[in-house]
Amino acid sequence: MEQTILEMKNIKKSFSGVYALENINFDLRRGEVHALLGGNGAGKSTLIKVLGGVYKPDAGEILINGKRTEIGSVAEARRLGIGIIHQEIVLVPHLTVAENIFLGREPANKIGFRDVRAIFRRAQQMVDQIGVDIDVRRRVEELTIAQQQLVEIVKEVSFEARILVMDEPTSSLEENEVRLLFQIIRKLKSQAVSIIYISHKMDEILEISDRVTVIRDGYYVGTRDTVETNADELVKLMVGRSFSSLFTRSDVPIGDEVIRVEGLTRKGVFSDITFSVHKGEVLGFTGLVGAGRSEIMRALFGVDRCDKGQVYLYGKQVHFTSASQAIGHGIAMVPEDRKKQGLVLSGTVGFNITLAALRRLAGRLFVRNSQCGSLVEDYIGKLNIKASSSQQIISNLSGGNQQKTVIAKWLSTEPGLLILDEPTRGIDVGAKQEIYMLIDRLSRQGMAIIMISSELPEIMNMCDNVCVVREGRIVARLEKAELSQENIMAHATGGVE
Structure with missing residues (x-):
């Protein structure tokens, strides 16, 4: 748990001369859930795109397992074991779950044709290993949003991702589906997968994360152990105000x-x-x-x-x-x-x-x-x-x-x-x-x-x-x-x- 597998040090990124990230620091330990918290425009998405190989930082360094690493593309990030599950589902709806998991890398049989039986067999093994109850022969368009999100997780883990980014994963989920997702996250933790968890929902962050890092307006604000913080402190770090002060409600006389x-x-x-x-x-x-x-x-x-x-x-x-x-x-x-x-x-x-x-x-x-x-x-x-x-x-x-x-x-x-x-x-x-x-x-x-x-x-x-x-x-x-x-x-x- 204490072994650091990812370090992002003094990351800078600007667009047209305006800095989106200014000396951001972030680290991730093996088998932990590290929440990334910040307001809209704080720089969370930019930081994740730097990690995912979409953007090249202007300055700073990224270390994976202590080794300085250049991440020049999405393919390079995936090769390094980094998987990103975006808020918007990016699966192909008319294909089956198995075909989506192996899209572009389908196993072939002895004569070079796509091995359909192997695709379904291996996909079902992956789904079962994570603990997802989904028939891999079903088309993605037949699944609920929650099930599609779980397929995204299986797909990224199938690339042997050891660092998994979840961007607002519960935004479209019902309460029972959130419970299922949290079960999957805990199982991934037990398998030494490390997760960066991005969410606006304070109760989720306090329940599922081990640590929380707050960024504001492109700057690193601080990191807290989850068991030693609360919603009030995290909101203060985000916006400089307490949680209770967010609400404004006057004593209004009720009319007709x-x-x-x-x-x-x-x-x-x-x-x-x-x-x-x-x-x-x-x-x-x-x-x-x-x-x-x-x-x-x-x-x-x-x-x-x-x-x-x-x-x-x-x-x-x-x-x-x-x-x-x-x-x-x-x-x-x-x-x-x-x-x-x-x-x-x-x-x-x-x-x-x-x-x-x-x-x-x-x-x-x-x-x-x-x-x-x-x-x-x-x-x-x-x-x-x-x-x-x-x-x-x-x-x-x-x-x-x-x-x-x-x-x-x-x-x-x-x-x-x-x-x-x-x-x-x-x-x-x-x-x-x-x-x-x-x-x-x-x-x-x-x-x-x-x-x-x-x-x-x-x-x-x-x-x-x-x-x-x-x-x-x-x-x-x-x-x-x-x-x-x-x-x-x-x-x-x-x-x-």
């Missing part, structure tokens, strides 16, 4: 009812959903992943149909058969997956901000460019979106700035009810704090807000009341005084009826 839902049901998905939200109120929706929280909101927003139930908006019954109808009645919804559902990644910041409000911004024949420009600049300023200009392509922004752009898009429709589905997923604590401040400001202005979240600290600190969902039903509505992680989880898991 904005929306009331009675007996909303979609067969096989959710049933008998009843709740109300008032002006200035932040109503939380939480529960285990897969409980039906997002599905309830999609139906409320007109995306999915309902079989029965009534919805009353400002006291009048409404029935939405499309999202455009909901938008027209002053409802906005920030979706869970910003990249697939919230943004046009090839579009500019300005284009994305105005996308939902084009009907309001259009004249008789054309969109009023001056009004669009003013609106865009207004929201870039209000939400502190860090972009070179409104014409910057959205895919080039950090996750936090992409998320703020999605929120700006929906705020530009001037809603009375804002639905936020996992609004801080996959963003750093600095961006989280800005979103919390925004939620508080909107609440003080009288907006009604529904916030779906799996992160219990933000549910408890930001919400006035919380609906706990289990298996498609609201099993509890808890007031502020009743909120605790134990109470919420007891209802979410069925420990309380």
